[in-house]
Amino acid sequence: MTKPILTVDDSLSMRMLLRAALSDDGHAVAEAEDGMAALEWLGANEPSLVITDINMPGLDGLGLIAELRADARYRDIPILVLTTESAPEKKEQARAAGATGWILKPFDPIKLNSAVRRVIH
Amino acid sequence: MPMLTDLARDPMTIRHNVLQGEFEVSRDPHLVLTTVLGSCIACCLFDPVAKVGGMNHFLLASPPNGMNGLGDDARRYGLYAMELLVNEMIKQGAVRATMRAHLYGGANLHSGMRAIGTENARFAEGFLKADGIQLVRSDTGGVQARRLDLQPATGRVRCRSVQGDFPSTQAARVPVPSGDVELF
Numbered sequence: 001m002t003k004p005i006l007t008v009d010d011s012l013s014m015r016m017l018l019r020a021a022l023s024d025d026g027h028a029v030a031e032a033e034d035g036m037a038a039l040e041w042l043g044a045n046e047p048s049l050v051i052t053d054i055n056m057p058g059l060d061g062l063g064l065i066a067e068l069r070a071d072a073r074y075r076d077i078p079i080l081v082l083t084t085e086s087a088p089e090k091k092e093q094a095r096a097a098g099a100t101g102w103i104l105k106p107f108d109p110i111k112l113n114s115a116v117r118r119v120i121h
Numbered sequence: 122m123p124m125l126t127d128l129a130r131d132p133m134t135i136r137h138n139v140l141q142g143e144f145e146v147s148r149d150p151h152l153v154l155t156t157v158l159g160s161c162i163a164c165c166l167f168d169p170v171a172k173v174g175g176m177n178h179f180l181l182a183s184p185p186n187g188m189n190g191l192g193d194d195a196r197r198y199g200l201y202a203m204e205l206l207v208n209e210m211i212k213q214g215a216v217r218a219t220m221r222a223h224l225y226g227g228a229n230l231h232s233g234m235r236a237i238g239t240e241n242a243r244f245a246e247g248f249l250k251a252d253g254i255q256l257v258r259s260d261t262g263g264v265q266a267r268r269l270d271l272q273p274a275t276g277r278v279r280c281r282s283v284q285g286d287f288p289s290t291q292a293a294r295v296p297v298p299s300g301d302v303e304l305f
Contacts, residue, residue: 010217011207012251013200055208057216084208091303101304106201108300115302 003048004028005116008038008064009082010056014105018051018082021109022116035059039067047077048120054083054090062090062097069098078119082107139163139178144202146175146209150274157283158226159266160238162199162245165223166206166254167276168215174273177206181237182244199244207252220254225269225280227261238262 005027007018012033019029030047032038034056042050050068054061061081068074078100083090091102100119103112131151139145139156146166147154154176156163167174179202210220227242242261249256258278260267266283 010211010252011204012253013248014204016251017200055211057211084205095305099305101302103303104301105204106300111300111302115304118304 002028003046004030005049005051005120006030006032006038006041006045006047008032008035008050008052008056008061010034010053014053018107021107021112024109025113025116027116035061035064035067038064042068042074049116050077050079051082051116052079054081054085054094062093065094065097065099080115080119082112139176141178141180142202144175144177144206144209145273146173146206146213147273148173148213150272152273154271154273155269157266157268159228159230160226160241162224162226162241162261163269164203164206164245164249165225165269165271165276165278166210166215166220167223167273168210168220169276170219171210171214171216172274173210173213173215174271174276175206175210176269176271176273177202179203179241182241199241199248203245203248203252207254217253221257221276222249222254223258223260223278224249224256225260225267225278228263228265228267230264230266232264 005022007015007029009015010033015031022029032041036059052061052064065079080101080103081094081099082103084105094102101115133151134153135151136153136155137145139154141161145154156178161178161180163176163178165176179199182199224245227238229236229238260280268281268283270279
């Protein structure tokens with residue numbers, strides 16, 4: 001059975017949109033509403049990929065990436081950032097923290113699924 | 122949020138017109154955000170704890186071809202417009218639990234045509250509910266355009282009906298990079 005993709009976004013509407021796009025390409029999808037909820041889910045499950053927003057209350061996307069890369073269990077899981085942030089310094093922070101890629105919202109489902117296929121091992 | 126009244130006479134007031142497809146978030150006490158709405162919707166958000174507020178202005182709930190049709194016009198559609206506004210509010214210290222929302226616009230200006238205004242208002246109400254943001258005032262529908270003012274630093278709002286012909290509104294000309302992918 002294929003591992004699910006974990007989407008992390010504080011907007012339910014955005015998570016629903018992501019689920020629809022990823023499901024269309026045959027992926028199972030799990031959802032978390034912020035970084036803390038993602039860590040909780042990851043404690044008991046293994047995803048093929050994490051797609052995370054940046055600006056979230058509590059543990060934000062950059063914090064989540066740092067937490068995952070600091071833990072040997074999650075070091076090799078690809079992480080795509082999906083965000084409205086267009087500031088180059090944010091992108092650089094995400095890259096430095098260990099993100100695998102950066103996608104600007106609003107996402108194009110075809111480009112998103114193409115990127116997902118490229119990063120899932 | 123109390124109604125906005127005397128700011129228009131204050132010489133320190135700076136007025137910024139929020140065009141279709143734009144959004145603005147601020148805590149500047151001298152700033153008043155203003156817009157004119159027909160079937161479009163403006164969502165005003167204010168967080169009384171963070172003391173920051175903002176407004177967006179979107180044309181339609183969703184593009185005719187679904188999300189595949191977004192492209193450079195993305196900001197004119199509800200989901201992305203709401204996402205941008207909420208994200209900027211959060212960046213400036215607001216949280217969903219304490220945000221308060223007002224919705225304005227959504228008029229059905231032309232009888233006999235599809236009730237786009239009603240669809241827009243319904244979308245915005247659904248988005249706010251799904252995202253856990255409390256809607257405290259909704260002045261939508263009807264057949265008249267509205268002129269809206271928001272002081273984002275206090276959340277004070279004034280909404281007036283526009284008599285006669287609906288004044289034409291401009292769409293923002295800011296190109297939106299959409300769905301750009303960069304793998305590191």
